[in-house]
Amino acid sequence: MAKITISIPDEIAEKANRAVAAGLAGSVSSYFAALAQREPDWAAAEQILAELSAQAGVTETDLADADAALDAAERAVAEDSYGGAA
Structure with a gap:
């Protein structure tokens, strides 16, 4: 598994954190991995x-x-x- 660092707007980070807090994602990393996986290549x-x-x-x-x-x-x-x- 690769590890990368990205910069995102605060509101996007907050959205990811809310998803984790609500149990919709296991972590911020898994939240973004799932988004990227759904996006067409x-x-x-x-x-x-x-x-x-x-x-x-x-x-x-x-x-x-x-x-x-x-x-x-x-x-x-x-x-x-x-x-x-x-």
């Missing part, structure tokens, strides 16, 4: 996506075009949901 996902994109011949231009299309779709949904420009 986005770095690994990005690496897999990059490898698949490279194998499929997807270019940076293709990715930029897809990002622009997704951004436009998100704006359209937001405008529709909120009845005007987002």
